[in-house]
Amino acid sequence: MILTKTSQYAVRVLTYMIQSDLRVFSAHHLIKALSIPDKYLRQLLTTLSKAGFIKSIRGREGGYVLARNPDKIRLSDIIEVIDGMERYERCLLGFPSCSDDNPCSLHRKWAPLREQMLHFLRETTLDEIRQNDITKF
Amino acid sequence: MILTKTSQYAVRVLTYMIQSDLRVFSAHHLIKALSIPDKYLRQLLTTLSKAGFIKSIRGREGGYVLARNPDKIRLSDIIEVIDGMERYERCLLGFPSCSDDNPCSLHRKWAPLREQMLHFLRETTLDEIRQNDITKF
DNA sequence: TTAAATTACTACGACGGTATAGCATATCAG
DNA sequence: CTGATATGCTATACCGTCGTAGTAATTTAA
DSSP: SOHHHHHHHHHHHHHHHHHHOOOOHHHHHHHHHHTHHHHHHHHHHHHHHHHTSSSEEEEOEEEEOOOSOOOGOOOOHHHHHHHHHHHHHHHHTOTOOOSSSSOOTTTTHHHHHHHHHHHHHOOOOOHHHHHHHOEOO | OOOOOHHHHHHHHHHHHHSOOSSSSHHHHHHHHHHHHHHHHHHHHHHHHHHSOOOOOTTOOEEEEEOOOOGOOOOHHHHHHHHHSSSHHSSOOOOOOSSSOOOOTTTHHHHHHHHHHHHHHHOOOHHHHHHHOOOOO
């Protein structure tokens, strides 16, 4: 798969939160709503909190709140924190030195596609995703 | 990364063989020429042999020979044998049911890109790669 | 015939991604 | 103040990918 499961989970959680009218989401609520494994999502939520995407509110009545201005969050921002973007930027055959000037045998055909893919990841924001009005999480 | 290392190795081995004037390649030769870990490449060569991409010749003076008509070998044929193509065909967010009629929130923007990527993997043949005249393996 | 050169098979270990479990910590309703 | 409801931290296990190691089987040059 292109994204790791963890990145998929992260994107799903944040898109779910941004399109909902609620403000505070408990881990329990998100686990039920998104059918993501309990303990695993809890860890992920802590990661997203530390990364500044959401803010945690501890104690009774606590939960998670979107932190940043969500239209500013890009897919690549999320992926960078979870898996790192580097894997999507590399040469398809794994050469560290592959470039226009020193291409591998697939570079000429692959590089433009890769650029499109990176553009997609870097320019797609959560706000834009919300505007699709999709309720599949 | 987009391709697994094993798939990268497989593509590199086959492109190397197809562009060379030699006919028989020993594992030892390929390991030196491509700087791929010894035992790991030997396993891979056996896999490629069983899959019919190459033919093994055992015993002294033995090695591997390209089996099929190489212009017929597509990137997706190689990947299918090593990792399976399924991971490249799936929904970006991992939904099993994602489609034009029942899209996830990224489908509209992602699906066309995925199609281009799949077209690239399915239509690029080793013969076409050879014509690039690149000697980076 | 024999030794060298070669591929084939199988087991093992390291590592990262995924998932589970238990206990610690924090906060507030009552 | 206390119990209930939350999140935070850490250890463990599983699985697939990647890599290593040793031994067996095969063929041919000499």
